[in-house]
Amino acid sequence: xxxxxxxxxxxxYGGIMTAVKLQKSMGVNEANISLVNKHSYHYQTTxxxxxxxxxxxxxxxxxxxxxxxxxSKVNFLQDTVIxxxxxxxxxxxENTALVYDYLVIGLGFEAETFGIPGLKEHAFGIKNIxxxxxxxxxxEYNFAKYNNLKNPGEELLNIVVxxxxxxxxxxxxxxxxxxxxxxKEYDIPREKVRIIxxxxxxxxxxxxxxxxxxxxxxxxxxxxxxxxxxAMIKEVTPEGLVYEKDEQRVEIPSNTxxxxxxxxxxxxVEESGFEAMRGRVKVREDMRTPDYxxxxxxxxxxxxxxxxxxxxxxxxxxxxxxxxxxxxxxxKVLARGEKELEPFEPNLQGTVASLxxxxxxxxxxxxxxxFGWSASxxxxxxxxxxxxxLGGIGLLLKKGKFNIFR
Amino acid sequence: xxxxxxxxxxxxYGGIMTAVKLQKSMGVNEANISLVNKHSYHYQTTxxxxxxxxxxxxxxxxxxxxxxxxxSKVNFLQDTVIxxxxxxxxxxxENTALVYDYLVIGLGFEAETFGIPGLKEHAFGIKNIxxxxxxxxxxEYNFAKYNNLKNPGEELLNIVVxxxxxxxxxxxxxxxxxxxxxxKEYDIPREKVRIIxxxxxxxxxxxxxxxxxxxxxxxxxxxxxxxxxxAMIKEVTPEGLVYEKDEQRVEIPSNTxxxxxxxxxxxxVEESGFEAMRGRVKVREDMRTPDYxxxxxxxxxxxxxxxxxxxxxxxxxxxxxxxxxxxxxxxKVLARGEKELEPFEPNLQGTVASLxxxxxxxxxxxxxxxFGWSASxxxxxxxxxxxxxLGGIGLLLKKGKFNIFR
Numbered sequence: 144x145x146x147x148x149x150x151x152x153x154x155x156y157g158g159i160m161t162a163v164k165l166q167k168s169m170g171v172n173e174a175n176i177s178l179v180n181k182h183s184y185h186y187q188t189t190x191x192x193x194x195x196x197x198x199x200x201x202x203x204x205x206x207x208x209x210x211x212x213x214x215s216k217v218n219f220l221q222d223t224v225i226x227x228x229x230x231x232x233x234x235x236x237e238n239t240a241l242v243y244d245y246l247v248i249g250l251g252f253e254a255e256t257f258g259i260p261g262l263k264e265h266a267f268g269i270k271n272i273x274x275x276x277x278x279x280x281x282x283e284y285n286f287a288k289y290n291n292l293k294n295p296g297e298e299l300l301n302i303v304v305x306x307x308x309x310x311x312x313x314x315x316x317x318x319x320x321x322x323x324x325x326x327k328e329y330d331i332p333r334e335k336v337r338i339i340x341x342x343x344x345x346x347x348x349x350x351x352x353x354x355x356x357x358x359x360x361x362x363x364x365x366x367x368x369x370x371x372x373x374a375m376i377k378e379v380t381p382e383g384l385v386y387e388k389d390e391q392r393v394e395i396p397s398n399t400x401x402x403x404x405x406x407x408x409x410x411x412v413e414e415s416g417f418e419a420m421r422g423r424v425k426v427r428e429d430m431r432t433p434d435y436x437x438x439x440x441x442x443x444x445x446x447x448x449x450x451x452x453x454x455x456x457x458x459x460x461x462x463x464x465x466x467x468x469x470x471x472x473x474x475k476v477l478a479r480g481e482k483e484l485e486p487f488e489p490n491l492q493g494t495v496a497s498l499x500x501x502x503x504x505x506x507x508x509x510x511x512x513x514f515g516w517s518a519s520x521x522x523x524x525x526x527x528x529x530x531x532x533l534g535g536i537g538l539l540l541k542k543g544k545f546n547i548f549r
Numbered sequence: 550x551x552x553x554x555x556x557x558x559x560x561x562y563g564g565i566m567t568a569v570k571l572q573k574s575m576g577v578n579e580a581n582i583s584l585v586n587k588h589s590y591h592y593q594t595t596x597x598x599x600x601x602x603x604x605x606x607x608x609x610x611x612x613x614x615x616x617x618x619x620x621s622k623v624n625f626l627q628d629t630v631i632x633x634x635x636x637x638x639x640x641x642x643e644n645t646a647l648v649y650d651y652l653v654i655g656l657g658f659e660a661e662t663f664g665i666p667g668l669k670e671h672a673f674g675i676k677n678i679x680x681x682x683x684x685x686x687x688x689e690y691n692f693a694k695y696n697n698l699k700n701p702g703e704e705l706l707n708i709v710v711x712x713x714x715x716x717x718x719x720x721x722x723x724x725x726x727x728x729x730x731x732x733k734e735y736d737i738p739r740e741k742v743r744i745i746x747x748x749x750x751x752x753x754x755x756x757x758x759x760x761x762x763x764x765x766x767x768x769x770x771x772x773x774x775x776x777x778x779x780a781m782i783k784e785v786t787p788e789g790l791v792y793e794k795d796e797q798r799v800e801i802p803s804n805t806x807x808x809x810x811x812x813x814x815x816x817x818v819e820e821s822g823f824e825a826m827r828g829r830v831k832v833r834e835d836m837r838t839p840d841y842x843x844x845x846x847x848x849x850x851x852x853x854x855x856x857x858x859x860x861x862x863x864x865x866x867x868x869x870x871x872x873x874x875x876x877x878x879x880x881k882v883l884a885r886g887e888k889e890l891e892p893f894e895p896n897l898q899g900t901v902a903s904l905x906x907x908x909x910x911x912x913x914x915x916x917x918x919x920f921g922w923s924a925s926x927x928x929x930x931x932x933x934x935x936x937x938x939l940g941g942i943g944l945l946l947k948k949g950k951f952n953i954f955r
Contacts, residue, residue, distance in 0.1 A: 273696045276735070280686070280693035287686035290679045365606070 147174050147244035150234060151480060152224050154180035154208055155188065158249030158465035158472070160456060163293045163533060164471030168218040175480045177218045177241060179234070182272070185533075188251075189460050191269050193294075195278040195401070196317030198500070203542055205238060205272055207515050211534040220438040223500050224250065227415035229324070245474050248412060252458065253422060255405030260441060261379035262305075266402040278401060285398050286329040298396040300336045303384045305376055306404025307342035308349065309496055314403050315340050319366035333367070339395060341371045341386050348496065355504040356515050362498050368432030376511075397415055400470035406458070408444040423458075428486035430470045437477070438472045447487070456489060464529065465489060495522040500546070520547045553580050553650035553884045556640060558630050560586035560614055561594065562935075563848030563869035563876070564655030569939060570877030572622040572688060580884045583624045583647060585640070588678070590614060590820075594657075595866050596932070597675050598716055601684040601807070603731075604906070609948055611678055617940040630656065633821035635841050651843050651880050654818060657826060658849040658864065659813030665669045667785035669712075672808040675716060684807060691804050692735040704802040709790045711782055712810025713748035714755065715902055718765060720745045720809050722904035725772035739773070747777045747792050754902065761910040764920050768904050812864070814850040826852060829864075834892040836876045843883070845876045853893070862895060870935065871895060901928040906952070923952030926953045 149165065151158050162178045169176070185355055191424055192296050193199035222236040227246070234241045254270065256262040267278045285299040292299075295345040302318060318338050326333045327335050338348070340363075347370060348356045360370060374388040385399040398510055408422025417424050417432055423446035424432050430445065432438045442463035456462055469487040495505030503518035513521055523544040530539040555571065568584045575582070589830055590611040599605035628642040633652070640647045660676065662668040673684045678868050691705040694869040698705075708724060710717050724744050732739045746753070746769075748751045752761045753776060763928055766776060780794035789803040812827025823830050823838055829852035830838050836851065849868035855862050862868055875893040882890055901911030901924055909924035936945040 277693045277697050280690045284686045284690040291683050332681075399618045 144170065148242060149174050149176045149245045149247070149474055149478060150241050150243035151176070151235065151247040151249060152227075153249035153251055153442075154178055154182075154185045154319070155249055155251045155442055156460045156464065158247065158320045159185045159211065160210070160216050160467030160475070160533065161247050161249065161441060161471045162212060164467060165474065166213050168471065168475055169216075169478070171216055171423055175218065176216065177220060177235060178208070178212065178522060179220045179222055179224060180208060181221070181223045184272070184356055185211070186272050187460070187526070187529075191271070192282045192314040193267050193317050194268075194272065194275040196314060196321045197279040197283065198317045198321050201272050201276050203487070204275075206534065206538065211538065224411055226411060227417075229415065229432075229438055230416070232437065244435070245439070245477055246443055247277050247366060247439045247470055247474065248444055248465075249426075249441045250409035250444055252406040253404060253409055255407040255421065257405055258406040259376050259379065262376070262402055266305065266400040267438065268402050268432040269314065278399075279474045282399055283325060283328075286325045286331060289329060289331055290515075296396060297335075297337075298383060300331065300399045301339065301383070301395055301397040301399070302337065303341060303395050303397045305379075305384070305400065306343055307340045307344075307347035307370065308404060309494075310364070311342070311403035312348055313497050315363055315368045316399065316502070319363060319368055320499040336367075337369060338367060339369045339397075341374050341376055341384065343373070343375050345510075346371050347372060351496075351504070352506065353513060355506070355512060355514070359443070359496065359498055359504050362502050366499070370417045396533070406443065408446075412440075412444050417470050418449050419444075426487075429473050430466060430485040430487050431473075439474065441470045442464045447489070449489075456491075459494070460529070461491065461494075461525075462489060464532070471489055494523075495525060497522050523547055552578065554648060554881055555580050555582045555648050555651045555653070556649035557582070557584045557653040557655060558633075558640065559657055559848075560584055560588075560591045561848055561869065562866045563656045563657055563851075563873050564653065565591045565617065566870050566873030566939065567653050567655065567847060567869070567877045567880070568618060568623050568676070570873060571880065572619050574877065574881055575622075575884070577622055578743060581624065582622065583626060584614070584618065585626045585628055585630060585642060585647070586614060586859060587628050587629050587823040592676070592678050593866070593932070593935070597677070598809070599723050600678065601673075601675050602687065602720060602727045603685040604723045604727050607678050607682050608683060610681075612944065612948060617944065619953075630817055632817060633823075635821065635823070635838075636845055638843065649843070651845070651883055653845045653876055653880065654830075654850055655845055655847045655869075656815035656850055658812040659815055661813040661827065663783050665785065665812055668782070668808055671785040671787055672711065674808050675720065677760045684805075688805055689731060689734075691887065692731045695735060695737055696874060702802060702816070703743075705787060706737065707745065707789070707801055707803040709745045709747060709801050709803045709806045711747055711785075711790070711806065711808045712953070713746050713750075713753035713776065713778065713860040714810060716771070717746055717748070717809035718754055720807065721774045721909070722767055725769060725774055726905045728773070738764040740778070742773075743775060744773060745775045745777060745803075746780055747780050747790065749779070749781050751779050753778060757902075757910070758912065758918060761912070761920070765902065765904055767909050768908050768922055769818075772905070801846035812849065813880065814852075817837040818846075818850050825850075829861075834891050835879050836872060837879075837890075837891040837904050845880065847876050848870045853895070855895075862897075865900075866935070867897065867900075867931075868895060870938070898931075899927075901925075901931060903928050929953055 186205040190204040194201040225235045272449045289295045289299050374386040376386050378385040383395050384400045385394050413419045424440045425446045430439045443458045448455050473484045493507030497503045501519050503522045505513040505518045527543045593610040600607040631641045639930050641768040695701045695705050700790045748762050763817045780792040782792050784791040790806045819825045831852045832846050836845045851862045853862050879890045899913030903909045907925050909923045909928050911919040933949045
């Protein structure tokens with residue numbers, strides 16, 4: 144009997160957890176499992192803002208795939224996905240092509256720029272390890288230039304963050320911790336540096352409890368973050384960012400505009416002919432695409448509607464990790480020729496947004512609110528649980544966050 | 550009786566050692582001593598290439614002036630010298646003006662670009678703390694960009710150093726140590742990075758013993774440094790550096806051209822009417838200018854002819870430190886109304902050029918040659934002796950180099 148080919152595209156939260164689950168639950172002789180990823184490493188997308196701010200080194204955020212994948216069970220290909228041909232059950236990679244019996248698409252997100260002129264060209268994005276460490280170095284380079292110029296402009300020291308959602312808030316929280324260190328390193332008075340967070344919605348952290356939002360904004364403002372709430376970004380230029388608020392047009396000169404707002408699914412998904420909304424496939428309850436019984440989607444490219452609110456669940460790491468359980472189970476069932484697929488049921492355990500090293504806000508277990516240090520500890524507990532799940536105690540000890548004391 | 554005003558311009562090797570010597574040898578009631586410096590700190594110019602390469606933090610290289618100056622004896626002004634009016638015995642600073650009875654000019658060097666087009670505009674210089682840490686960050690920023698581009702150009706990773714004299718050689722030695730670390734940090738294969746040292750003279754380290762030059766070049770080449778010897782720099786552009794060798798014109802694409810060759814004295818000296826050659830005043834043997842009995846020059850702005858060779862002594866840190874002894878003594882003599890000025894007699898104890906952390910070459914005590922680790926230890930001993938002289942055992946322990954073990 145021919146062993147079925149299982150191909151997993153992408154080693155983000157969803158892809159790598161699917162691979163880890165499959166290698167635990169299936170025997171070597173049951174299937175050929177291939178995992179395709181552009182880099183030799185997996186990374187924790189939820190930690191990238193720390194790498195971008197320079198408060199955490201990117202080697203803490205990334206995990207070599209060979210350190211968590213059993214290569215005797217899973218074949219790892221470092222390659223880039225070009226397209227998928229679902230009718231032919233084929234995947235075209237940059238350097239080769241694969242055929243599959245069962246496919247798991249975990250290709251992750253792309254930035255959604257909402258057509259704002261200049262955003263794509265002139266703003267940085269917290270997208271991956273490469274782009275995050277570039278932001279870190281870009282900020283530092285501008286600080287390093289400052290005292291070399293006779294009349295340095297404020298564009299060197301104005302850091303503008305587009306979006307006060309989850310990522311935007313977490314990023315400015317890290318920046319607020321990092322900037323005093325940079326000022327010391329480059330002999331720059333702290334008051335010369337501005338951290339400006341621009342948000343179009345009428346509130347920061349839309350969807351969060353107003354008491355938590357207030358706590359977060361107070362904490363960040365006390366550390367020097369400026370908020371421009373209800374401010375529409377009109378344009379990003381080589382000179383800075385333009386927004387409009389209360390019918391006033393404001394230009395902020397800045398070399399460093401970081402877009403931390405919209406994300407969408409992967410364009411490869413759309414281009415490969417799957418029916419998708421902004422790169423997201425509205426999956427069946429067993430996580431398969433509507434049209435193909437052999438294709439699963441996990442993570443940012445999967446769209447699942449929350450029936451209580453009639454809106455999509457936000458594509459978080461937590462969701463992707465839980466989906467991977469269902470996807471791995473269902474792939475195994477199909478690969479064994481069985482039929483009982485299980486439905487995905489999200490079990491949301493709360494959300495905690497970090498505001499810097501020892502501060503955070505969050506909602507956990509049935510709307511219990513958390514503030515400050517206890518929330519920041521909870522955040523680290525969540526992060527550490529993932530590492531334990533992914534790579535066991537060894538990985539937890541190597542990459543975990545244990546700096547919980549003030 | 551009115552106390553004489555002694556004004557020292559610049560807190561480089563010569564200026565700060567003059568101040569330290571004077572505060573030791575003169576009583577509080579004997580004179581008003583003022584030290585003027587642009588920054589709040591003194592720095593070791595001979596260590597800047599390490600800060601520029603990123604192998605030593607600049608806080609190790611700089612020393613807060615208040616940590617070595619007794620402010621009850623010496624009045625420190627953080628200000629910038631604009632001009633000197635020797636006929637009126639006045640100095641104009643950016644924020645104030647001073648009158649003096651005795652003046653010590655220790656204003657340091659400027660880059661000499663020999664009229665090479667584009668050098669001033671497009672090349673970096675290892676001039677001071679600000680410019681050195683900018684080079685460090687510039688190199689790192691280009692490495693950080695590399696993996697963010699679809700088709701990254703070689704200009705990101707080509708580092709071109711103009712000049713294979715003392716500073717140029719020491720700088721490429723540090724770069725050769727630093728580049729492998731940067732490659733690891735940014736996931737770049739080492740063989741993609743080039744360190745290219747371009748020298749117009751027919752040899753690297755002109756003036757050094759050929760056996761030492763050969764040792765240095767072998768050591769550096771084994772760590773990946775490329776030499777272009779007998780190559781005239783024709784131009785520096787935003788795209789890179791152009792040189793001519795054996796009648797061939799060669800362009801090296803590079804974002805990072807560092808000029809480590811010519812230096813000259815300070816243009817303020819010329820502009821203030823002192824007779825000078827490239828910013829250097831040919832001082833009398835008591836270190837005074839030919840025309841003014843109350844003005845001394847120390848360090849890079851002082852020109853002294855070596856009678857044995859009929860050529861100027863190179864303006865080294867060693868020379869400046871020794872000159873400061875003579876200048877401080879002679880200022881004290883004049884300030885006390887005495888007449889016996891002592892002549893400056895250089896006591897050159899050798900020269901050691903570092904080739905990176907644990908390698909060096911040098912000539913010490915009557916032409917004894919040193920190679921490798923023993924030379925690198927000697928280099929650190931010389932550096933540490935200066936710290937001891939400047940600020941005692943406390944400063945030595947704080948800023949000294951003790952990593953002598955391989």
